[in-house]
Amino acid sequence: MNLELLQAYGPRMLSGLVTTLELVFISAGIGALMALPLALARNSRSRLLSVPAKCYILFFRGTPLLAQLFLIYYGAGQMRGPLDAFHVWWFFRDAFFCALFAFTINTTAYQAEILRAALGSLPRGQTEAAASLGLGSWVTLVRVLLPQAMILALRPLGNELILSLKASAIASIVTVPELMQATKLAFARSFEFQVYIWAAVIYFLMVEVVRRVWILFERRLTRHLVRAAV
Amino acid sequence: MVEVDRASPRAQARQANTSDRAVAVELYGVSKFYGPTQVLHDVSLKVRVGERLVIAGPSGSGKSTMIRCINHLETHEAGKIVVDGVELTDQRERVDQVRREVGMVFQHFNLFPHLTILQNCTLALIKVRKMSRKDADGVAMELLERVRIPEQANKYPGQLSGGQQQRVAIARSLAMKPRIMLFDEPTSALDPEMVKEVLDVMVSLANSGMTMLCVTHEMGFARQVADRVVFMDKGRIVEEADPETFFGNPQHERTKAFLRQLLH
């Protein structure tokens, strides 16, 4: 490893790493909050709710994140007038916020689909049992269906978090100063290929840490199921 | 279980002496290990052409392992196995040569679920025997008629009952015109009402003079068909005798215990 190189570009890559983590965890957190209502809308019997929800999920899962990011980032420039009028231009003029926005609405679609699939795979008997006990639909959802669905959704949600982490590198294409962008800059200036290897190691470690922490998290949450399964 | 009719002329005819015939399968001091546990201890056995052998014994006694060694689905670590004059080694050609002569029927049928009944029976004919599809279809249909399910030829295995599947599996093996047939608990996975249809096919196969080695718990079948019953326990051959002696006058304590258990 080249010490001089590390001295020159290390700090910038480190601050890029922080930006990457901000992008990923803020978007995943907000996405988690929005995914549940979206999944419920998608599963709703009212077509007024289910059709738009279905279209939203289809669109954001069926198109590349890069295209969505470009649509928002460059589209915002074209829409400057109206955005200014609503006092949100400060948000959309910033590449970081644009990326955050794009990642959030994207991960919302993926997380909603995971929750929908989990809710849909629960046996009908659960709903019927709850109904026969006279539980209202809200109580049935919150106390009976969701706890079971969340367990089923845990593994795919962890995967989605890892995919988001990897996808965050795309933000570099609209010059958000995150890890990938810092790496590209270091490469452009030094023409040292090893900076890409550093980035690879950092991304690899991040993914491994998230993966392992998620497994621990999963184990804690499903502790009560272990004995029953035997 | 199959009705036993020991007085029938056919049953008497099969008691004919086969000791002057050529040897079909010979095991000589065969041993096998799974890791540190020895599952076959110095097993020796001679089966002559046309002989019908039933191998019995409690689960874990090594009987399945022994017949699986005969077509090299399992490898043996010590001793010698000669099948139809060919000594089994790890050499590919020898294994292929032996497998061409030996048919096998499994406990769980192992039909290929993505192929129709007919395709199951013709696959090896076309790929190994290099037969044309038309000829292979002819051979297969003939055999499906013999096991009495020609009308199912274009269905898939998943659409058949267990008994029907096992009969197809027998037809599939027979298509290759094997000289020796191995049966590895062919009725153990079947619902009771389906056992008879499979045993009937096996009986008629026995009557046609096929050399057969059957691992089975169907003692009625053993009585009716076998020339010899071999009893195995803990990886060893404990006792072998003709069915009359085996069932009427077993010599070893373990055989007696096994037979008592089976009757209850």
Next chain:
Amino acid sequence: MGAFQLLSFGPEGWGSQLASGVWLTIRLAVATLPFGLASGLLLAIMINGRNRMLSRAALVFTTIFRALPELLTIFIIYYGLQFLIQAVVDAAWPGTSIEINGFLAGLFALGVVFASFASEIFVAGLRALPKGQAEAAHALGLSRGTAFVSVIAPQLFRLTLPGVGNLWFVLLKDTALVSVISLSDLMRQTTIAVSNTKQPIFFYGVTCLIYLCLSLVSGAVVALLEVRTNRAYRGAR
């Protein structure tokens, strides 16, 4: 300018540029698929194999490329290959400079990622196949190759189709990333149109819809394949 004009195929419109971008995107995805599938299967066989060293090596390889951002993998392979080949060329013919083919680099990078994920699916599929299937094939005297082609592979195909279909969607969308190594795929052609017309919403919107159509068509094909491969299992007890 109206939408019709912007998308027309004449000198005023960007229709032919977008069409050529779509064509390259499709070509890249379709060319990556067999490479990715074959490498994925090979990796799975190595992982399942008895050779400890090979199995370990394959696992490390797939773990790494499943963890790296696709964009980074593309850069690493594009520049890495360039450096590598340049070093070789410099040694042999000093002073010559070469440029690596972007299409091949993109294919290779996307294929490596595809293979790493596919190997995981194939390993699970191979383990899910009952052992008796291979045994029955061997007992019938089929050679290893024939047993794989006629007995194992068709069943593996059915078992892994949902997972592989999913990877195809991911691949289709990931092709957009090769625009960063100056391949004229749909994404790059769109960006060129945008920089000339200053109509980002329109063009990126159209491009999103094109990707969506490709996804929907793929989805229909996968569904059709699933129906076909499950035909044998319909009405199964």
